[in-house]
Amino acid sequence: MTTMTLLEAVTDALRTEMRNDDRVVVFGEDVGRKGGVFLATQGLQDEFGAERCFDTPLSECGIVGTAIGMALYGIRPVAEIQFLDFIYPAFDQIVSEAAKMRYRSGGEYTCPLVIRSPYGGGIRGGHYHSQSSEAYFCHTPGLKVVIPSTPADTKGLLIAAIRDEDPVIFLEPKRIYRTAKGDVPEGEHVVPLGKGRVVREGTDVTVVAYGAMVAICEKAADEAQKRGRSIEIIDPRTLVPLDEPLILESVKKTGRCVVVFEAPRTCSYGSEIAAIVAEKAIGHLEGPVVRVGGFDTPFPYSLEHLYMPDVRRVLLGIEKTFNW
Amino acid sequence: MNRTSATAEEPFSILEADGKAGRDKDPNLTPELLKRLYEVMVTTRVLDERALALQRQGRIGFYLQALGQEASHVGAAAALRDSDWLFPAYRQPGIPLLRRVPLDDIVNEWFGNDGDICKGRQMPVHYSFRQANFVSISSPIGTQISHAAGAGMAARIRGDDTVFMAFFGDGGTSSNDFHCGLNFAGVFKAPVVFVCENNQWAISVPLAQQTASASIAITASSYGMPGVRVDGNDVLAVYRVCKEAVERARKGEGPTLVETVTYRMASHSSSDDAARYRDAKIHDEWKERDPIARFQRYLHKKKLWTEDWELEIHERARHEIHEAVKRAEALPRPSLDSLFEGVFMNLTPQLVEQRAELLALKGPESEELGHFPL
Ligand SMILES: Cc1ncc(C[n+]2csc(CCOP(=O)(O)OP(=O)(O)O)c2C)c(N)n1
Ligand SMILES: [Mg+2]
Numbered sequence: 001m002t003t004m005t006l007l008e009a010v011t012d013a014l015r016t017e018m019r020n021d022d023r024v025v026v027f028g029e030d031v032g033r034k035g036g037v038f039l040a041t042q043g044l045q046d047e048f049g050a051e052r053c054f055d056t057p058l059s060e061c062g063i064v065g066t067a068i069g070m071a072l073y074g075i076r077p078v079a080e081i082q083f084l085d086f087i088y089p090a091f092d093q094i095v096s097e098a099a100k101m102r103y104r105s106g107g108e109y110t111c112p113l114v115i116r117s118p119y120g121g122g123i124r125g126g127h128y129h130s131q132s133s134e135a136y137f138c139h140t141p142g143l144k145v146v147i148p149s150t151p152a153d154t155k156g157l158l159i160a161a162i163r164d165e166d167p168v169i170f171l172e173p174k175r176i177y178r179t180a181k182g183d184v185p186e187g188e189h190v191v192p193l194g195k196g197r198v199v200r201e202g203t204d205v206t207v208v209a210y211g212a213m214v215a216i217c218e219k220a221a222d223e224a225q226k227r228g229r230s231i232e233i234i235d236p237r238t239l240v241p242l243d244e245p246l247i248l249e250s251v252k253k254t255g256r257c258v259v260v261f262e263a264p265r266t267c268s269y270g271s272e273i274a275a276i277v278a279e280k281a282i283g284h285l286e287g288p289v290v291r292v293g294g295f296d297t298p299f300p301y302s303l304e305h306l307y308m309p310d311v312r313r314v315l316l317g318i319e320k321t322f323n324w
Numbered sequence: 325m326n327r328t329s330a331t332a333e334e335p336f337s338i339l340e341a342d343g344k345a346g347r348d349k350d351p352n353l354t355p356e357l358l359k360r361l362y363e364v365m366v367t368t369r370v371l372d373e374r375a376l377a378l379q380r381q382g383r384i385g386f387y388l389q390a391l392g393q394e395a396s397h398v399g400a401a402a403a404l405r406d407s408d409w410l411f412p413a414y415r416q417p418g419i420p421l422l423r424r425v426p427l428d429d430i431v432n433e434w435f436g437n438d439g440d441i442c443k444g445r446q447m448p449v450h451y452s453f454r455q456a457n458f459v460s461i462s463s464p465i466g467t468q469i470s471h472a473a474g475a476g477m478a479a480r481i482r483g484d485d486t487v488f489m490a491f492f493g494d495g496g497t498s499s500n501d502f503h504c505g506l507n508f509a510g511v512f513k514a515p516v517v518f519v520c521e522n523n524q525w526a527i528s529v530p531l532a533q534q535t536a537s538a539s540i541a542i543t544a545s546s547y548g549m550p551g552v553r554v555d556g557n558d559v560l561a562v563y564r565v566c567k568e569a570v571e572r573a574r575k576g577e578g579p580t581l582v583e584t585v586t587y588r589m590a591s592h593s594s595s596d597d598a599a600r601y602r603d604a605k606i607h608d609e610w611k612e613r614d615p616i617a618r619f620q621r622y623l624h625k626k627k628l629w630t631e632d633w634e635l636e637i638h639e640r641a642r643h644e645i646h647e648a649v650k651r652a653e654a655l656p657r658p659s660l661d662s663l664f665e666g667v668f669m670n671l672t673p674q675l676v677e678q679r680a681e682l683l684a685l686k687g688p689e690s691e692e693l694g695h696f697p698l
Contacts, residue, residue: 033601034528055529057498058465086464089500124385126447128463266674295663295678301385302436302444303663312685 004184007177009151010040010116013158014078016187018048021076024162026053028063028080037082038118038177064090064115068098071113071167078162084119084171085128091136098167099142111167116158119147120212120262121294121308122175126301132211132263132294137169138239138272144168144193145239149214151182153237156191164193173211180215196243198250202232205318206250208273209260210235213309217260220314229318239269247273248281255286256321260309265293287321330552330565333539335585337555338564343621351564355628360422361402361559362623363637365394365616368418370641372590375434375448378649379594384434386448390415392557392589393521395615397491398422399562400519400584403570404489409457409475411468411490414449415521423456431648437655443666444658466492466499469518473505476514476579487573489517489566495526497540506581510547515573517566518581521556523588528601544581556586557615560622586615 004012018024026044028036032055035042044053056063060081067077081087087094098111121130137145146161146168148154154172161168173180199214200221209217214235221231232250236243251257257277259270274289292309300307330336338349353361372389379387390397398418401410410419420430429441433451436444442452442460452460459471472490479486496502497520509516520540524531537543544551550572554565562584569580587610591598623629664671664679671679 029526030528032528037527037595055533057534058495058526058529059498059500061500062498088464124447126450126463127445129447265678295682296672296674297663297667298445300445300663301447302440302657303660306660306663306682316685 001183002186003181004151005178006148006151006154006172006180007038007040009154009184010158010172011042011044012184013155013162014041014044015047016155016189017159017162018044018052020188021162022052023074024052024076024078025070026078026080027056029056029058029082031055031080036080038174040116040172041080060086060088060090061093064093064098067113067115068093068101068111071111072101072109076112076162078114078116081115081117083125083129084117084133085131087115087117087133094137094143094167094169095140099140102166103142110165112165114158114161114168114170116170116172118174118177119171120173120175121299121304122212124301124304127298130299130304132261134169134171134239135263135267135269138269142167143240145171146193146237147171147173147210147239148237149173149176149180149211149235151180152184152189153191153197155184156189157193157237160190160193163190168193171211175212176215191237193238194241194243195238196234196236196246198246199233199235200231202230202254204230204254205256205258205321206232206234206247206254207258207260207314207318208234208236208247210237210239211262213260213262216309216311217314220311220318223311223315224318231318242276244276244280247277251277251281252284255284257285257289258292258314258317258321259289260292260314260317262294262308264296265291266296268293288324290317290320292317330554330561333553335553335555336561336565337558338560339558339618339622343618343625345560345622351560351567353560353563355626357402358623358626358628361398361563362616362619362629364398364418364422365559365619366634366637367421367641368394368398369616370638371417371421371430371645374642374645374649376594378434383653384448386594387434388414388449388593389590390417392610392615393523393586394418395559395562395619396521396556396584396586397519399559400491400517400566400582401489402563403566404487407457408487408489408570409459411459411472411475411488412461413465413468413491413493413496414461414463415493416491417449420451420453420456420458423453423458425453425456425458427644427648428651429453431645431652432655435652435655436658437652438658439652439655440658443662445666466496466501468492469496469499469501469505470508472516472518473509473512473514473579476509476516476573477512479515480512485515485574487515487517487570489519489570491519491521493526494520494522494524494531494534494540495529496520497543498534506544506547506549506579509579510549513576513578515576516579517569517573518579519566520581520583521586522583523586525588525592525602527592527596539583541581541583547581549579549581551581551583553583553585556584557613557618559615559619
């Protein structure tokens with residue numbers, strides 16, 4: 001075990017898989033010499049050379065389009081999109097091509113590729129360096145969507161994503177890149193896609209959260225504990241495919257459910273979880289499923305602290321499941 | 325470089341090392357215009373220095389300088405009429421000054437305070453100045469290029485003679501919108517001047533990694549428009565080349581791509597450290613070609629520059645910026661209401677409900693946010 005930050009765990013995962021499998025290549029804007037604007041790819045070009053870790057022209061469309069071509073031809077691209085907010089020029093390639101390749105070709109052609117991208121708010125980045133647009137990708141059949149919240153999960157999930165035979169959107173909560181620290185297994189470490197994690201056990205309310213929201217919910221759970229509420233926190237870790245049994249079992253035990261996320265509320269992934277719980281656990285619910293998320297506005301700059309769900313809003317959400 | 329007109333190969337320049345204008349090249353601008361260009365360039369530099377210092381002191385969240393590119397964008401925009409429109413990127417701070425946008429409007433945007441035209445909704449330097457026909461800036465690279473083409477198409481449809489100027493970097497030429505913007509402008513003969521400020525870098529990615537083309541200007545031929553390369557550290561050359569392009573556009577002869585060859589003297593932004601990836605030697609070579617020093621020598625020769633005047637410009641800029649910063653820091657944050665307004669013309673019922681939810685929250689606001697890393 002080594003203690004590292006979530007950011008270092010990204011680098012560790014990439015390094016581990018690049019050593020393990022020489023088909024793995026890493027590319028994107030500024031990932032080479034500079035090592036990425038967050039330094040997630042630092043040292044990779046030195047170790048593996050510019051053939052396997054390289055800078056591209058400033059074109060997300062080009063980055064993803066060529067990643068698809070590489071995957072078709074049998075290597076394992078791990079493409080970085082500098083901020084999730086800049087992925088939209090590549091949307092067509094992701095949605096129309098990568099996501100549908102296996103299906104439309106009857107399985108003749110597949111797209112085992114990973115698109116890594118920092119996402120989420122809390123860093124004073126305004127509209128274009130803060131968005132949580134995971135729902136667009138979850139809505140697209142054929143894409144797996146992964147969001148870690150701890151360094152160990154980051155490493156294990158990223159390695160699993162690189163080994164996966166389907167396209168994976170791997171979203172990194174940049175707000176906790178350097179603040180999330182923890183023990184990470186050295187060398188080989190795989191966390192299977194599709195398996196969630198019980199962050200803490202509790203009996204009164206199930207709180208489902210992912211990415212940077214997990215830590216906020218842990219603080220809120222501490223507060224709630226002081227007020228006599230026992231909170232169970234579930235981190236799905238993979239949004240697609242979702243570990244439904246883990247969430248449903250928990251809700252059947254607690255009878256209450258709050259979903260916490262940063263994205264605008266309407267059509268959010270949190271709405272999907274709420275719908276699943278309502279549909280499959282209605283007989284166990286003792287209160288409404290409550291969504292605590294961003295507001296239905298673009299991500300703000302000066303008022304970011306009001307926009308982001310914080311401990312107060314999570315607590316309020318928890319109370320709403322009792323008093324409605 | 326003895327030519328008297330610009331082409332897509334060697335960058336066209338006018339100012340020589342000793343401050344003379346090349347033979348038959350001096351555009352003979354009026355003393356008023358020359359002095360105005362100089363003053364705006366110097367003020368731009370003071371503004372940039374001051375803003376970066378504010379960022380370093382933690383008083384504003386982010387800043388992005390145009391050090392070394394003052395001639396490139398000020399000279400280009402000066403070729404327009406005030407009624408012509410600008411579609412800027414984020415590295416043209418001299419243009420609002422040229423168009424006499426009040427300093428308070430600029431400084432309030434950095435602070436994202438209640439006086440900010442954009443209501444604190446965007447990061448610093450993402451200005452919007454409708455009064456100056458300066459269209460709202462966004463972060464995604466290149467998107468404004470096709471907007472300029474469309475605005476130009478609209479002016480043709482409306483039958484007026486407005487000209488549009490779009491700015492973007494060398495990195496921006498790799499964007500989808502560079503292609504579709506130039507392609508549309510070519511097909512529809514839109515009155516647009518596309519100004520690519522080629523400062524050789526897109527954050528840490530050098531030009532050679534951005535394009536295998538011998539120049540950016542020559543790509544214009546694929547879109548059926550002229551492309552010209554100009555020395556971007558030579559304000560007279562930039563002005564002259566852009567003036568010709570603006571006139572072509574106004575006469576209905578269609579768009580032009582202008583490549584201003586310059587250098588990003590500062591790091592990409594307040595979050596970047598160019599020393600990690602750049603050779604200091606090349607940097608020093610470009611320092612020799614500083615656009616303000618070169619222009620100053622020219623003005624000196626023309627007896628339009630004195631040390632006293634130089635001091636006066638600096639003093640005035642420093643003082644006015646200082647006062648604007650003082651006023652900006654005294655203003656509160658935008659109101660909570662402003663978070664929900666402006667998504668649509670009118671609030672939707674959902675937004676009304678969400679606003680009420682937030683208003684009902686009592687207690688200290690949480691401020692545990694991180695810092696912007698780019
Ligand atoms: C679509 C998109 N991708 C990535 C980024 C991140 N980014 C911001 S500035 C920049 C480099 C831009 O270089 P260039 O166009 O040459 O302009 P310069 O900064 O040199 O003025 C990058 C990659 C972005 N803003 N938008
Ligand atoms: Mg550039």
